[in-house]
Amino acid sequence: GQQVMQIPQYQHVQEGEDFTTYCNSSTTLSNIQWYKQRPGGHPVFLIQLVKSGEVKKQKRLTFQFGEAKKNSSLHITATQTTDVGTYFCAGPYSGGYQKVTFGIGTKLQVIP
């Protein structure tokens, strides 16, 4: 079945350093979504990428969708303690309505 893999699983960075998490799918995705989950919280939608090679920015966050639409990345510039949490990518099942498969997530710790 479809798999969505994320690396790394854990990342500790010093405040001010950059951070990148990568997402790879075993199948071509029609789109990819990114979510952030704070400790003890629930996933919060960040962004959806649809087009091949698409790049979107949200302040210090940069999201990329690969040309083959099988991988994606999230890059955070100059991390802050408010960036702490687990970042998930999620891709829809091909042919499915809104059924999505989540990656295992990358847990980000920012050391002040």
Next chain:
Amino acid sequence: DAGVTQSPTHLIKTRGQQVTLRCSPKSGHDTVSWYQQALGQGPQFIFQYYEEEERQRGNFPDRFSGHQFPNYSSELNVNALLLGDSALYLCASSLALAGSTDTQYFGPGTRLTVL
């Protein structure tokens, strides 16, 4: 504009018991999806309801069932609880648009502990 609400927030049950979790979608949304999130894992899709019908289902046994009401709210029922059912159960609502994957808004979740 109320977001997605879930009840209860926490629940403790024993093995073999049955549980019902409830979800009210965000105003204007008509689709509800349920997810199970075990500790340290990503959410796992259980099923999705649209127009009071189960539209998609993940790899979960028949012990997991659901319902959607005319007002779009939804229930998740789990029978014959196992220790492994302990998890955070998340409800996500969205608006069904033909041929697209719309943004999902997650509720705060129900933390289920099975003893």
